[in-house]
Amino acid sequence: MTTLLECGPLSAKDGEGRTLFHGARLTLDEGRLALLEGPSGSGKSTLLRQVAALLEAPGASRRLEGEEYGPGRLARWRARVTLAAQDAPVLPGTVAWNLEFPFAFRHARRNECDPAAQRAALDGVGLERLPLDRDVATLSGGERHRLALARALLWDPPVLLADEPLAGLDPDRAALCFERLAEHAHRAGRAVLCVLHEGVMGFSGDRRLRLVDSRLEEA
Amino acid sequence: MGPLIHLQPLDLVVSTMLVVAAGVISVLLRLGIGRRLAVAAVRTVIQLGLIGLVLEKIFALRQAAPVVLLVLLMIFFAGREAVKRTGRRYPSVYLDAWLAMAVSCLAVGGVVTQVVVGVHPWFDPQYVIPLLGMILGNSLTGVALGLDRFLEHLAVRRAEVELRLAFGATRAEALTPPLRDAMRTGMIPILNSMAAAGIVSLPGMMTGQILAGSPPLQAVAYQVVVMFMIAAAVAIGAMLVVLAAGRRLMDADGVLRLEGLQAR
Structure with missing residues (x-):
């Protein structure tokens, strides 16, 4: 098994100064779906945001396929180790705009994102009936979450960090979306680390990590 | 006459x-x-x-030193006033506002007084003080509106900014939408007064010149110069202050640092 991503040591405190986790090291293997668990408030989102380099992680090194991404290369890193953030943020505008905007960035790994691919990505998460020109302001919470997941899958990063991607979905749709995540993870050169929301049952990955007592460990 | x-x-x-x-x-x-x-x-x-x-x-x-001193004082008060009008602040916001005002005001004011009007001596207070005063008064509004909008965008629409970053946007790419938003807001007053000039209102400076006995067409020529210089000063001032704020609040690697950003 090949190690795809190595990141650490990661440490963080919460707003009151209590340690969330200390000296955590994360490794993700190619072709694997890992689930990250832990009680609410244990710092799962913070950990994901640090891995994605959206939060500072002093002293941490970030490696993808053995290649170090240090200062000055973090935008490149995020294009490859992409966070699908909690609450499924969207940009004002159409569904199509929300799917294609990253492909115009300088560090995009490819610049084409044709409507057929966009359509297929939406169909894959059960949004067959959602037109590409719909204004995202009119989407329901569940539709928004699936749109955000479709965007992440279309973007096709080597490592996808998904923070509660199934929130607000009914069981059937949640199962469909989880299947898409697993498919993505199981491809060559890919890996997924996924945090599931509180109370969601019946999903298992290839590996379970737990954030408990300020340590990151195998569950 | x-x-x-x-x-x-x-x-x-x-x-x-x-x-x-x-x-x-x-x-x-x-x-x-x-x-x-x-x-x-x-x-x-x-x-x-x-x-x-x-x-x-x-x-x-008729000496240079008092004129320069007065202009510097005006810049100081204009920068302070601009920051007072913003809803949010960060630690070095005054410095950024002063620098933006000073650069835009001295660059535009320099061109207008030294090249367009060509005053002699170069510091002739009869021209330099009122012209720079008008530039400052207007670019103050532009800087305040632009900065306020920019900081609000970063605070309120942070999730959108981070969404772009999460997909690999560089700092410049991530800050372009808030910058555009801020510039549009900052430019609205001068765009409005340029569009309404002469139809809805006679601009104050032109009115003043006519009252003081200038031929109307001369007053119009001055007013056009003034409108254009104000537009330039607002654009330059708002852009500089927003670029400076962007660099303070997001590091070169695109990590947002909003800890210092305080709502009032």
Whole structure:
């Protein structure tokens, strides 16, 4: 098994100064779906945001396929180790705009994102009936979450960090979306680390990590 | 054209009766602004009186140093006022506002006074002070509106900014939408007054020149220069302050640092 991503040591405190986790090291293997668990408030989102380099992680090194991404290369890193953030943020505008905007960035790994691919990505998460020109302001919470997941899958990063991607979905749709995540993870050169929301049952990955007592460990 | 009509003390007394009339209306209708009107009227007289005395003195001296000093003071107060009008602040916001105002005002003011109008001597207070005053007064509004909008965008629409970052946007790419938003907001007042100039209102400076006896077309030429210089000063000032704020609040690697950003 090949190690795809190595990141650490990661440490963080919460707003009151209590340690969330200390000296955590994360490794993700190619072709694997890992689930990250832990009680609410244990710092799962913070950990994901640090891995994605959206939060500072002093002293941490970030490696993808053995290649170090240090200062000055973090935008490149995020294009490859992409966070699908909690609450499924969207940009004002159409569904199509929300799917294609990253492909115009300088560090995009490819610049084409044709409507057929966009359509297929939406169909894959059960949004067959959602037109590409719909204004995202009119989407329901569940539709928004699936749109955000479709965007992440279309973007096709080597490592996808998904923070509660199934929130607000009914069981059937949640199962469909989880299947898409697993498919993505199981491809060559890919890996997924996924945090599931509180109370969601019946999903298992290839590996379970737990954030408990300020340590990151195998569950 | 007749000689310039000088205002006598009696003329000021008569105009005082006008503001008293406004006060009477306020009292009759219980608007509750009588007191504020009185204070504002007194402030107007004192502030304008003082600056009048200062200007008389500076005009009489005809030396560079007092003019430069007054301009620097105006920049200082304009920067402070601009920051006062923003809803959020960060630690070095005053420095950024001052630098943005100073650069935009001196660059645009320099071109207008030295090249377009071509004043002699270069510091001639009769031209330099009113022109720079107009630039500062307007770019203050642009800087304040632009900065306020930019900081609000980063705070309120943070999730959108981070969404772009999460998909690999560089700092410049992530900050372009808030920058555009801020520039549009900052430019609205000058765009509005350029569009309305001459149709809805005669701009204040042009009115003043006509009252002072200038031929209308000369006054129009000056007003066009002034409008264009204000547009340039607003654009440059707002852009500089927003670029500076962007660099303070997001590091080169695109990590947002909003800890220092405080709402008031």
